[in-house]
Amino acid sequence: MTTTTTAIRLASRAAHLPPSATAALDAHAKHLIASGVDVINLTSGEPAFPTVEPAARAAAAAIEEDFTRYTPAAGIPELRTAVAAYLNRHATSYAAEDVVITAGAKQALHYAFNVLLDQGDEVLIPAPYWVSYPHMVTLAGGVPVEVHPAPDGGLKITPDQVRKAITPRTRVLLLNSPANPSGAVYTRDELAALADVAVEHDLTLISDEICDHWVYGSAFTSVAALSPEVAARTLTIGGVSKTFAMTGWRIGWVAAPASVAKVISAVQSHTASAPSSISQRAALGALTADLEEELDKRRAALDERRRSTLQALAAVPGVRVDADARGAFFVFADVSGTYGHRVGDRTITSAADFAELLLARAKVAVVPGADFAAPDHVRISYTVPPERLSEALERIAGFVTTLTRG
Template structure:
C-alpha cells in the first residue's frame, strides 16, 4: 500500500453515517459561534444545570484520588443505588442485575452485542431514534421497522408486531417515552406488546432513558409488568436526561444476571469501565433527596411543551403527530408546506423545510428522514422559555411567508 492509497474500511463502517441529530446540532452551534442568532431546537439535552449533589460528589471523589479503574460492571454502591432507583417503578432489581456503562447509548450497544447473532432481526417501532438501526447493524443484526397506522397515535399495536415477526426475529425494541415522537405507552399497551414477545420467545430491550419526563399520564417500566416479562427484558437508562448529566456519560443495563455478566465481560474488553469520578457523581445524585427539584424541572418542561403545542396549533400547514406526552420533543408533519415557496426555494421535503427554516429564519430543527418519517421535523423544547417563544414566533412567521 502506498501513501496515496486510502485505507479500506470494513463494510460495517464504510457506509455508516454520522448521527443526523448530532450533525445538525453541531451546525447550529457553529452558526451561533459565528455570531448568527440561531435558536437551536435540535438537541435532546435539558437546559438545566447538573444537579448539585452530583457535582459535589465528583469534587469529593477527585479530592480522595478516586480516579482509578473500577470493576467492569461499575462500583458496587452505584449498581445498588441504580437498582433502588429503578425499583421505584415496581421492578425487583438488585445490584447483581445492573451494569454501569458510559451512557445509555453504550448500554444499548452492549445489549445488541451480547444478544444478536449474525442475521438476527430486531423489531424497531417507527418513528425511531436515529441510532437504533445502526447499532443493530454494527452488532451483526438486521433492523426491521414496525410502522404504526398512518394518521394515528404513532404507537405500534400487537397485531403489527405479530405481522413483522419471522423465524429470524430475536428482539423487540421498545422506547417509552419515545424519541422523536414524545409518545408514552400505557401499562395496558405495553402489556399487550410484551405478551406477544413472550408468545414468540422474543427478548425485549426497553429504552427508558426519559422515564422521568412524562406529562399528563403515568410511566410504566416494562420489567415491572411481571416476573415472566422481567425475565426476558433488558432495561436501559441513564443519568443524562433526568439529572442533566449528558457530559458525565453514565448509563446502565438492568437485566437477568446472566445477561448482565455478559455485558460486563464485553465492557471489560472494550471500555474497561466508565469514569470513576462520574460513577461517584451519579451515586451522589441518586442517593440525594432531589424529588422536589426534579419535579419542579418536569413542571417547567411541561409548561414549555404546552407552549409549543398551543403555538403550533395556530400555524396552518403544520401538524403535531402523536400525543407528545413525554420526553422533550414534538414531532411535526410539514407535508402541507410542500409546493409552497420561500423567498429562495420551493419546498419539496421536510429536509428542505428544515434547511430553509435555518437559513431564512435562523431556527434549527431536525428533519425526520433519519427517524423513518420523511414528512416530519422534530422540535425539542429544552431551551429556555424566552428562546423557545422566539423560536416559535419565527416558525410561525416563516410558514406564513410561504407562497404558492
C-alpha cells in the first residue's frame, strides 16, 4: 500500500526524529560507488579489515550445530564470562553477572538511557559528539545538554565546564574516549577529574568505550577502573564491531553493577528477546582466540594512516586539524578557512557546503559536522586502504586549490 497522507498520529518524540546523518551519507556514497562513480568513501565508521577468522569459524560451527534458537535474554553465559574477562584487561572488576549482551553497542546505549532516565532528566553530552547520542536521550524521555570545550581545549571538556552545566535535573554524564567524531583520547587524570564531579553531584556515568583498542601513542583508561566508588555508578558500553571488524554481526554489551544489569536484561527480554545466537558464538570465538598479534598489526596500520592523514591535511590551506587526535579512526577537520571561497557559481558558507562540493567535484565523501554539534568541521575516516586514502587526500588538496576567493 502506498499513500501520501495518513490518519495515524505519531508520538512527538519520534515524529521529527531525523535518520542518522552518518548512516545516510555512507549509504549515499555506497550507492554512487555501486552506480560506477569513482567515489572514495571517507564517511564510514568501520575498519576496512575483514572480520577476524576465529569469529567466522565459530559462526559457521554454530550453524552446523544448529545453534539457532533463543538464548537467555542477557546472552549466553560463556560469552558474558568472556566479555567480563575482556573488559578486565583494563583493570576493571566485572563478573559475568554484570554483563548484558546486546545487538551492538548502539542498542546497549539505548537500553542504558531507558533504564536510567525519567521524563525530563538531563544527560550531559560532551561536544562534539556522536550523532545518535542526543536522539537516544530524547527517545528515552530525557533532555540532552551539550557541554562544549573551550576553543583552545583540544576538543575535550573540563570538570569546570561540567559543573557549570549541572542543574537539579541532571542525572547522567556521558563520556566517550576515544571519541567519535574527534578522535580525542582522555588521559587517566582527565577522566578521574570528570568522575570526581559525577561523584560530587551523584551522577551516573555512561562510558562509551567501543573504540578502546584504537588508541595510538598513549594509554587507554576505562572509567570503571578508576576506583570502586566510580565503578559503582558507571555503565560501560562496548562491543566487537570496531576491534574485530564485526560491525554487521551486531554484538555489543553493557557492563554495570549486577542490579542494573538485571534490569537491562529484563528490558531486553521484552524487546529484542536476545541478540542473534550465531553472532553471539562468533563474538565468543573472537574474544577467546589469541588475536593480540593480528590486532596490533591492524592498529599499527591504522596509526600509519592516521599520521599520514594529519600530515597531508595540515598542508592544505583553509583546513585545520587537531594534531592530538590519538584514537578511534577519525580526523576532525575545521574547514571554516574555506568559507567565502567559490567553486563555479557556489560560495562555501558552511562545512555542509564544503562536503557537498567535495563530493560533487572531487568524488570524496566526508561527513559535515553540524550533526556532531561542530558545524565548522568535517569528519574524515581514514580506514580505507592506504592507496585509496592517499588518493583521497590528494583529491581534497586539489579541490581546495581550485577554490577562488568570492
